[in-house]
Amino acid sequence: MHASSQSELPGATTPLPDLLRAVRALSPVLRAEADDAERDSRLTPEAAQALRDAGLFRLGVPRDLGGLELPLAAALDVTAEIALACPSSAWVTMVTYVSQQIAASFGEGARSDLWGAGPDVAMCGVFGGAGAAAEPVEGGLLVSGRWGWASGCHQADWALLGVPLAGPGTEPERGLALVRVADLTVERTWDMAGMRGTGSDTLVADSVFVPYHRLRPFADVIKGPGAAQAPLYRIPPGSMTLASLGPLLGAARAVFRLTMEAVDGGKPMAMSLHPRLADSPSVQAALAEAATLIDSAALHLTRSAEAVDAAAAAGTSALLDRARVRMDAGHASRCLREAVQSLLTVNGAGSFARGRLIQRYWHDLETGARHPTLNPGLAREMYGRALVGDPRPVSPMV
Numbered sequence: 001m002h003a004s005s006q007s008e009l010p011g012a013t014t015p016l017p018d019l020l021r022a023v024r025a026l027s028p029v030l031r032a033e034a035d036d037a038e039r040d041s042r043l044t045p046e047a048a049q050a051l052r053d054a055g056l057f058r059l060g061v062p063r064d065l066g067g068l069e070l071p072l073a074a075a076l077d078v079t080a081e082i083a084l085a086c087p088s089s090a091w092v093t094m095v096t097y098v099s100q101q102i103a104a105s106f107g108e109g110a111r112s113d114l115w116g117a118g119p120d121v122a123m124c125g126v127f128g129g130a131g132a133a134a135e136p137v138e139g140g141l142l143v144s145g146r147w148g149w150a151s152g153c154h155q156a157d158w159a160l161l162g163v164p165l166a167g168p169g170t171e172p173e174r175g176l177a178l179v180r181v182a183d184l185t186v187e188r189t190w191d192m193a194g195m196r197g198t199g200s201d202t203l204v205a206d207s208v209f210v211p212y213h214r215l216r217p218f219a220d221v222i223k224g225p226g227a228a229q230a231p232l233y234r235i236p237p238g239s240m241t242l243a244s245l246g247p248l249l250g251a252a253r254a255v256f257r258l259t260m261e262a263v264d265g266g267k268p269m270a271m272s273l274h275p276r277l278a279d280s281p282s283v284q285a286a287l288a289e290a291a292t293l294i295d296s297a298a299l300h301l302t303r304s305a306e307a308v309d310a311a312a313a314a315g316t317s318a319l320l321d322r323a324r325v326r327m328d329a330g331h332a333s334r335c336l337r338e339a340v341q342s343l344l345t346v347n348g349a350g351s352f353a354r355g356r357l358i359q360r361y362w363h364d365l366e367t368g369a370r371h372p373t374l375n376p377g378l379a380r381e382m383y384g385r386a387l388v389g390d391p392r393p394v395s396p397m398v
Contacts, residue, residue, distance in 0.1 A: 042199030083250025088197025194367025
């Protein structure tokens with residue numbers, strides 16, 4: 001795919017239907033590259049360039065810097081559409097979007113560093129690091145450490161990394177640092193059954209200088225910026241975890257489509273007298289159940305995303321509402337997994353063959369659904385406590 005001119009790329013006023021059409025136009029490229037991404041445990045340069053050319057690395061960039069500043073509900077739709085072609089590509093796009101949403105709150109100096117030369121800047125982010133250390137020097141910190149699970153780090157221009165902020169006392173405050181990926185080393189550690197193409201390898205820093213304007217206390221990030229910020233950048237990180245479900249929703253929809261292709265194609269039902277899967281009442285019931293579970297997930301996600309967008313626009317942020325968002329995310333994750341399990345049973349043992357496309361979506365969904373922000377048990381704790389007015393925190397990400 002050739003690089004597009006600036007005038008051809010999506011701009012701040014691009015309506016969602018046009019953006020979805022752009023995703024569908026690049027989907028053949030993502031599908032064609034998916035096997036190589038699976039083999040190499042990272043997106044191919046062709047897939048990454050297709051995402052960049054389509055403007056999908058500017059979804060969370062402020063409008064005044066040429067970005068789309070896409071509301072959360074629209075971002076869910078976009079990443080779900082990408083995932084129909086390649087869940088790993090959708091996950092990398094989602095991580096860039098969420099990282100940009102946080103980075104935009106760092107202030108004018110950091111925003112200029114990131115997007116002063118243009119909005120098409122891919123990002124990755126890891127809140128926790130192994131052995132992360134920071135040494136104060138004039139104008140900033142020298143940062144060292146290792147940050148694993150850095151999805152999209154091979155495509156990223158910038159990384160958002162959890163670091164200790166040097167200061168008085170023995171317990172330095174937790175913070176986040178914006179670091180150029182070119183100043184880091186990528187160590188190949190990602191070898192998973194699912195989401196292989198995300199290339200979630202380990203970033204390594206050795207005394208990398210980070211100026212103070214690219215550092216923020218984690219507590220300030222959790223608290224969120226003031227009302228003066230555009231609505232997207234008022235959303236707290238806990239509610240932004242909802243974005244992780246877009247790729248999973250698309251993966252489940254892809255499995256349903258593949259299953260219906262087999263059913264509509266007249267596939268017989270093994271070990272039965274039914275000439276076609278479509279003739280079996282048990283298959284009909286399984287399809288109905290799976291379709292409803294996927295719809296239920298989508299409805300919960302849409303409800304929460306629209307509520308988050310509305311609350312951000314109004315400048316409100318109630319604990320009960322935020323806890324319900326986390327509950328909706330956990331519930332949606334569980335619905336999608338149950339739907340795909342049922343669909344795999346309809347497809348039969350052959351769907352588990354290594355060369356079958358359906359098993360890649362299954363592996364990607366099952367791996368992505370284990371992200372710690374989508375833990376349904378933790379979500380129930382958050383929501384249950386909020387429902388009874390128990391103020392004790394379960395997690396800072398609520």
